[in-house]
Amino acid sequence: MKALQSVIRTPFMWVEGWLDWAFGPRWNPMYYLGGLGFFYFWIVAVSGLYVYVFFDTGLTEAYESVESLTHSQWYLGGVMRSLHRYASDALVVMMVLHIIREFAFDHYRGPRSFSWITGVPMTWLVIAAGVTGYWLVWDELGQYVAVRSSEWLDWLPIFGEPIARNFMHEGSLDDRFFTLLIFLHIAVPLILLLVMWIHLQRVSYAKWKPARGLALGTLAMLLVLSFVQPAVSHGPANLDRVPLLLDLDWYYLFAYPLVDEWGAGTVWMIAFVGTFALMLMPWLPPRRRRPAAVIDLDNCNGCTRCANDCPFSAITMVPRTDHQPFEQQAKVDPDLCVSCGICVGACPTAMPFRVSSDLVPGIDLPELTARQLRDKIHTLAEKLEGHSRVLIIGCKHGIQSRKLVGDNRVAIDLPCAGMLPPPYIDYVLSKDLADGVAVVGCRAGECQYRLGQEWSEDRFERRRDPNLRKRVPRERLARIWRAPVEWRRALADIEVFQQNLTRLADQSETAGVKLTKRKEPQS
Amino acid sequence: MKRAFRIIAQGVVYCAFAVLVGYFSAAPAYRLLDDGEAQIKLSFAYGGKPVGGCRDRSAAELEALAPNMRKAQVCSRERVPLAIEFELDDKMIYKNVLPPSGIHGDGPSRMYEKFVIGAGEHKVGLRLRTTVRDQGWDYITRRIVRVDAGDNLAIDFDPVAGGFVISGAKGGG
Numbered sequence: 100m101k102a103l104q105s106v107i108r109t110p111f112m113w114v115e116g117w118l119d120w121a122f123g124p125r126w127n128p129m130y131y132l133g134g135l136g137f138f139y140f141w142i143v144a145v146s147g148l149y150v151y152v153f154f155d156t157g158l159t160e161a162y163e164s165v166e167s168l169t170h171s172q173w174y175l176g177g178v179m180r181s182l183h184r185y186a187s188d189a190l191v192v193m194m195v196l197h198i199i200r201e202f203a204f205d206h207y208r209g210p211r212s213f214s215w216i217t218g219v220p221m222t223w224l225v226i227a228a229g230v231t232g233y234w235l236v237w238d239e240l241g242q243y244v245a246v247r248s249s250e251w252l253d254w255l256p257i258f259g260e261p262i263a264r265n266f267m268h269e270g271s272l273d274d275r276f277f278t279l280l281i282f283l284h285i286a287v288p289l290i291l292l293l294v295m296w297i298h299l300q301r302v303s304y305a306k307w308k309p310a311r312g313l314a315l316g317t318l319a320m321l322l323v324l325s326f327v328q329p330a331v332s333h334g335p336a337n338l339d340r341v342p343l344l345l346d347l348d349w350y351y352l353f354a355y356p357l358v359d360e361w362g363a364g365t366v367w368m369i370a371f372v373g374t375f376a377l378m379l380m381p382w383l384p385p386r387r388r389r390p391a392a393v394i395d396l397d398n399c400n401g402c403t404r405c406a407n408d409c410p411f412s413a414i415t416m417v418p419r420t421d422h423q424p425f426e427q428q429a430k431v432d433p434d435l436c437v438s439c440g441i442c443v444g445a446c447p448t449a450m451p452f453r454v455s456s457d458l459v460p461g462i463d464l465p466e467l468t469a470r471q472l473r474d475k476i477h478t479l480a481e482k483l484e485g486h487s488r489v490l491i492i493g494c495k496h497g498i499q500s501r502k503l504v505g506d507n508r509v510a511i512d513l514p515c516a517g518m519l520p521p522p523y524i525d526y527v528l529s530k531d532l533a534d535g536v537a538v539v540g541c542r543a544g545e546c547q548y549r550l551g552q553e554w555s556e557d558r559f560e561r562r563r564d565p566n567l568r569k570r571v572p573r574e575r576l577a578r579i580w581r582a583p584v585e586w587r588r589a590l591a592d593i594e595v596f597q598q599n600l601t602r603l604a605d606q607s608e609t610a611g612v613k614l615t616k617r618k619e620p621q622s
Numbered sequence: 623m624k625r626a627f628r629i630i631a632q633g634v635v636y637c638a639f640a641v642l643v644g645y646f647s648a649a650p651a652y653r654l655l656d657d658g659e660a661q662i663k664l665s666f667a668y669g670g671k672p673v674g675g676c677r678d679r680s681a682a683e684l685e686a687l688a689p690n691m692r693k694a695q696v697c698s699r700e701r702v703p704l705a706i707e708f709e710l711d712d713k714m715i716y717k718n719v720l721p722p723s724g725i726h727g728d729g730p731s732r733m734y735e736k737f738v739i740g741a742g743e744h745k746v747g748l749r750l751r752t753t754v755r756d757q758g759w760d761y762i763t764r765r766i767v768r769v770d771a772g773d774n775l776a777i778d779f780d781p782v783a784g785g786f787v788i789s790g791a792k793g794g795g
């Protein structure tokens with residue numbers, strides 16, 4: 100499974116790197132697959148509403164109303180119809196990419212399985228919405244969809260009278276079917292919307308809205324497509340005939356030829372087994388859950404920063420239970436915690452300078468405590484000497500740090516780069532444990548814990564508390580956000596950084612100014 | 623200059639996506655029937671006669687029942703399975719015994735089958751047994767039908783209309 104994930108992940112990373120260049124990280128469509136899905140859903144909803152106004156239910160009226168919308172009102176109604184179709188198709192493309200990507204980046208286990216599990220029924224709802232849509236047009240394609248869907252459903256031993264018998268011949272059809280269908284075609288997307296909302300309940304700061312530029316870009320793309328290739332109907336349905344050749348929408352109707360080829364039973368089997376397997380995936384193969392973040396009440400001042408920064412809503416602020424003069428305290432729900440440590444990076448009490456009291460922050464990660472982090476930095480720094488000493492703060496999910504360490508470079512890996520409290524950088528530099536700190540993490544949209552890169556940048560740029568103090572010389576901090584496949588470039592970045600550090604040292608020596616204290620032999 | 627390249631690259635990505643979406647939304651075309659082919663759909667839902675007749679309850683049996691349930695006779699609710707044979711141009715293409723539906727076997731027997739045939743004239747022969755017996759048929763239909771390519775010939779069964787009902791055929795006898 101791990102091997103499969105990495106095989107899929109690699110091309111994703113290359114493509115995303117290229118799209119980062121073309122679109123910039125904020126507009127990179129790969130980082131907004133779910134958000135684009137939402138956006139397409141809204142386009143479908145709005146265009147659908149418009150089309151619905153002109154739609155007549157009835158055996159002949161349905162077809163005629165869609166035809167007249169398409170042709171006599173091509174500039175608006177026709178475009179709306181095309182948008183309705185193409186945005187629906189784009190939604191399927193996005194959904195499939197989104198599933199593959201969340202799988203490949205291992206975003207679906209543990210507490211994150213909630214989004215995964217709620218995603219699975221969405222696949223059915225999306226397809227059902229599309230199928231009922233094609234049915235409504237009541238052209239030859241609609242007829243095919245009607246007949247095959249009902250034959251497929253009839254395979255299940257739950258309907259008494261086979262539904263397909265309603266579509267035996269022209270005479271057997273009933274207007275009421277359209278009323279039922281139009282109801283389904285509206286109800287299913289509404290249920291879908293509800294599930295989409297539930298889907299995001301455990302994802303804080305969910306990116307459900309693509310950046311404006313990206314949204315406009317894809318809307319423009321759909322509009323152009325709608326004008327270049329307007330959506331049209333087949334000939335009118337006629338149950339006394341079998342359509343010979345159909346222009347299928349493969350995004351929604353891919354299963355129908357399979358029903359023809361393999362039979363309804365086999366397709367049901369595939370659908371059931373596939374759905375079941377998807378549902379099961381978060382538990383296969385079982386992986387060790389890492390211990391959740393823990394609160395130390397004595398050190399928590401109830402500042403709410405950890406709760407704000409947790410990417411998975413695992414922290415809530417609750418009324419104080421001890422006698423400290425604060426109103427609130429943080430509380431971690433271990434079932435929701437993915438042990439990323441981003442909360443530790445947010446906690447103002449994760450202060451390496453603390454000497455009077457032990458270094459125990461308000462919130463801490465058992466697998467690598469703030470105290471252990473400081474100790475490790477000290478141990479590693481011992482190995483460095485000269486003017487280009489670099490401490491690399493890496494990420495377990497990012498570039499393997501053994502590829503980066505070397506000549507006067509040591510590295511420590513955090514569960515996520517976002518776990519690093521900014522005062523640690525101040526600490527390393529002002530205690531002269533290294534000449535520079537290189538924070539190496541994943542690209543904005545590829546952070547394993549979604550927000551680590553974003554929050555780190557915000558903290559370094561002083562847009563978010565706790566921020567990096569002004570006195571920290573920025574030229575001694577390198578921020579390198581690169582995908583694991585780009586490790587060579589990251590290494591090159593660090594080497595350039597080291598050269599700059601050497602130059603800084605030379606400059607200060609020629610100027611006779613001692614900017615940083617040199618490492619002195621321990622006395 | 624670099625910015626221009628990036629914008630062109632964005633355009634390329636959007637175009638590629640539009641082509642992907644636009645193409646598979648109506649292509650490649652899917653062929654349901656070959657030229658010169660037509661279809662017969664044979665389907666009906668009909669309950670055969672009850673299997674067993676009724677028999678009188680013995681006095682002891684009656685005694686064992688609650689007073690309001692004491693009907694003199696018990697009748698089998700189970701229906702007879704329907705035997706069906708379908709010949710096309712004197713060749714048997716479908717032959718089956720259709721069990722009744724329902725847990726007590728008291729529901730109608732149902733079937734739904736499709737057959738692909740060539741366009742042109744065909745001899746259709748249908749036989750259905752709806753009563754308890756080993757031989758012979760309760761309904762027999764023989765007809766010559768003509769179908770064009772792409773026609774759907776629907777064969778239903780409706781005893782009120784006299785047996786098998788064929789719709790969608792052109793002419794024939």
Ligand code: HEM
Binds near residue numbers: 201307
């Ligand atoms: C209509 C279809 C869908 C839409 C519109 C949609 C939308 C979204 C959005 C907006 C997010 C938040 C992304 C973020 O902020 O990082 C998300 C997350 C997620 N989605 Fe979907 N989704 C859809 C279908 C699915 C399906 C079918 C699955 C899987 C079977 C799935 C699995 C996930 C998972 C696992 C996450 C969590 C990501 C994380 O924890 O970082 N989604 N989805």
Ligand code: SF4
Binds near residue numbers: 391409413414435441
């Ligand atoms: S470790 Fe990560 S998921 Fe857990 S509480 Fe902290 S920020 Fe939230």
Ligand code: SF4
Binds near residue numbers: 428442447
């Ligand atoms: S960030 Fe630290 S001090 Fe603030 S509420 Fe969370 S645990 Fe308490």
